[in-house]
Amino acid sequence: MPARASSLRSWFRRGTVFAAAGLLLLTAAPGASTAPEGRTGPAWVGSWTTGVTVASPGTGLTGFTDTTLRQVVHLSVGGSELRLRLSNVFGSSTLQIGAATVALQHAEGGSRVDEDTLRQVRFGGERTTTIPIGAEWVSDPIDLTVPDGANLTVSLHLPGPTGPLTQHRSAFATNWTTPGNETAAEGTGFTPLGTSWFLLDAVDVRTVSAGSAVFFGDSITDGAITTVDRNHRYPDRVAERVLAKPERAEYGVLNAGIGGARLLTEQGPAGQSAMTRFDRDVSGQSGVRAVVLLLGINDIGGTRGAVLAEDLISVHRQFIARAKSLGLKVYGATLLPFEGAGYYTPDGEADRQALNKFIRTSGEYDGVLDFDRATADPAQPTRLRAAYDSGDHLHPNDAGMEAMAAVVPVDRLVR
Template sequence: MNTNTQGTTTFRAGVLHWLIVLTVPVLLVLPSASAAGHPPHAGKDWVGSWAAAVTPPAADRPAVRDFRNRTLRQVVHLSVGGDRLRLRLTNVHGTEPLTVGAATVAVRTGKTGTPKVDPEKLAEVTFNGEPATTIPVGAEWVSDPVDVAVPDDGDLVISIHLPKATGRASVHYEGLARSFAAPGRATGDPGGAYSAIGTSRYFLDGVDVHSEADGSVVFFGDSITDGVESELGADHRYPDVVADRLVRRPDAHELGVLNAGLSANRLLTDAGLGGEAALTRFARDVLGQTGVRTVVLLEGINDIHNSYGTVDPERLIDVYEQFITRAHQAGVRVVGGTITPFEGAPRHTAEGEERRQAVNSWIRHSGAFDAVVDFDAALRDPEHPTRLAPRFDTGDHVHPNDAGLAGMAGTVDLSALDRSPGRAFRN
C-alpha cells in the first residue's frame, strides 16, 4: 500500500459506496505523492524515442513465421530526434538464441507504407563492434551507437537479416504499420526485393536517441493505448498525438514518448494475445526504458469486461498501488488514467459498470497518483455517461476512433509529464 496516502485503507473500505460525480474536471493535478522524478540534465544524453511491448505468440500461432535466412524491414515512427541512435532488439520470449547477421537503418524519405529507402542513406548497425551478434533466450540487446541524425517526428527504416531459424518470435501484433521481408541478406536493398508480411512487429522493441531531451514518458496500457482501431500507418494513437503536442512546444526537445500499450492486456492475469499480466511486464516495459521520468497508466477495462464485472475492484487497486510503489522507488512519476466507458460492449454488465465507477473514484480521489488524467470524462457521452460519446465510438463501444484518441491526447496536461521538484511548469 502507498504509505504517502494516509487514510487510503479507510477510503478503500467504502469505495463501492461512493457517490459517483460525473461532472469532475477532465484533469486533476494532485500534490506529488513522492519526490519522484529526475532533475533535468544539461547537454545531451540517451533517451527513448520509440518503443513497443512484445509478447510470446498466441497458442494458435506458436512460431508466427519462419524467418530463416530472411531480412525483416520494419518502420518505426520516432518522437524526439537526436544526433545518434541505437536499436533495442529483443529475444525476451524466444525459445532459442536469436542470430542477427546484419542490420541497417535509414531515415525514411519515401512514401509512407512502402519499404523503399535511399540506399546512399543506409547506415550499418554494429554490436560490440561487430556486424553480427547472437541474442540469448530471454534477453534484450542494445546496438552500438549509430552516427545517423534523426529528426523529431520522423520515420526510421530498420532492416535485420536473420540467417538462422529464429525459433519462437517476440512479437507485437498491433504494429499499425506495414512490415516487410525479403529473401537472404537484403539489409542494403533499396526496397525492390521486399514484400509486405502484415502489420506485426518482430524482435524489435525500442529505439534510443542521443538528444537534449530531458527524458522519456511511457504510456502503459492495453488496446486503447495501443490504438488498435486507429488508421493504419497514420500514427494516430493517443501517445503519438501527445508526442506531436510535445514537439510543438517552444522547448520542443523535452520528452521522448514510448508506447507500451498491448492489445488485450490485463492487470491481473496473462491473456493470450494480450501477453503477460501488466504487473509482470511493468519492470521491463516501463522501468527498463531509457531515460524514463514518468509513466501514464491506463489499464483495467479488460479485467472488468472479460470477467463480466465480477472482478473485485480492490484487486485492481492493489495492482495500481504496486505500480506506484515500484515506480517511485525508481524515481519515476505516475499519472493515473481513469477507465473509459464501455456500455454496449458484449460483456458489459451493471455490476461491471459499478466496478468501473468504484475504481475511477479511487483513481480520482485517493491521492495515490502524482497526477490524474480523466480519460473517462474526456470520452463519455454527456447525455449517457456510462457509454462512449457516439462521435468517439468505433462501433464496438470500447475503442475510441481517431477523433476520440485525439481527444484523449488533448486531455493530457503536458506539464504533468515533466514535473519535478524545483522545476518550472510549462504547457
C-alpha cells in the same frame, strides 16, 4: 531474468513526467523526485518502444529462415545518434542476426528507404550477433541524425530457422519481408508481411531532453482500430503536441500498450500482467521520468464483472509504490466508457466506476488523466461519445485518440 538481460536493462535506462490542466487533476507527491527542467548535455533517451509478448499463431510462431524483415517505427524525439534494443525474451532458441541496417523511411513511404541515411548496425563492433534465450540486446551507437517525429526503418536479416519470435501483435503499421539478406536494399521487391512487429523492443536517441514518459496500457494505448500507418495512437498524438510547442524541453513519448493486456493475469500473446512486465516496459526504458497507467478494462470485461474492484485497486497501489520507489512520477488514467461493447455488463460497469473513483479521489497518484470524462457521451456517460467511437463501443477512433491526447498538458509533463 537472465544476467545479461538484467545488466543491459540497467545500462539502457533512466530518466519523469506529468502535471496539470484541463482534465488532469494534480495532487502533491510527498517524497517524489522532481524532474529536471532539461539536461545540460546530450544523453540517451527513449524515443520509441513497444510492449513485447510471446508469439501469436501465424508468422510469429513459425518464424523465419534466410529472410530480411523490414519494419517501420515512428519516433517521438529525434537525436544525433541512435541505438536499437532487440528482444529474444520470449524466444525458444538463441537468435542469430545475420545483418542489420537502419534508415529513414523514404518520403514515398512503404518499404523504401532514404538511401542517403542507410547505416549498418553493429553489435560489439560486429555486423552479426547471437542473442541468447530470454535476453534483450543493445546495438552499438549508430551515427545517424534523426529528426523529431521521424519514421525509422529497421531491417534485420534472420538466417534462421528462428523458431517462435518475440512479438508485438498489433502494431498498426505495415511491415515487409524478402528472401535472403537485403538489409541494404533500397526497398522495391519487398512483400507486405502484416501489421505486427517482431524482435524490436526500443529505439534510443542521443539528445538534449528532459527524459521520457511511458504510457502503459492495453489496446486503447496500443492504438487499436486507428488508421494503419498514420500513427494516430493517443501517445503519438501526445508526442505531436510536445514537438509542436514553440519553446520546449523535448522528451521521449513511449507507448507500452498491449492489446488485451490485464492488471491481474497473464494473457499470452496479449501480454503479461502489469507488475510482471513493469521492469521491462517501465523502469527498463532509457531516461524514464514518469509513467501513465491506463489498465483494467480487460480484467473487468473479460470476467464479465466478476473480478473484484478491490483486487484491481491493489495492483494500482502496487504499481504506484513500485514507480515511486524508483523516483518516478506516476499518473492514473480513468477507464473509458464501454457500454455497448461485447463484454459489457452492469456488474462490469460498477467495477469501472469503483476503479475510476479510486483513481480520481484516493490522492495516491501524482495526478489523474480523466479520459473517462474526455470521451464520454454527455447524454449517456456510460457510453463513448458517438464522434469518438470506432464502432465497437470500446476503442476510440482517430478523433477519440486526439481527444485523449488533448487532456495531457504537454508543456508540464516532465516538470
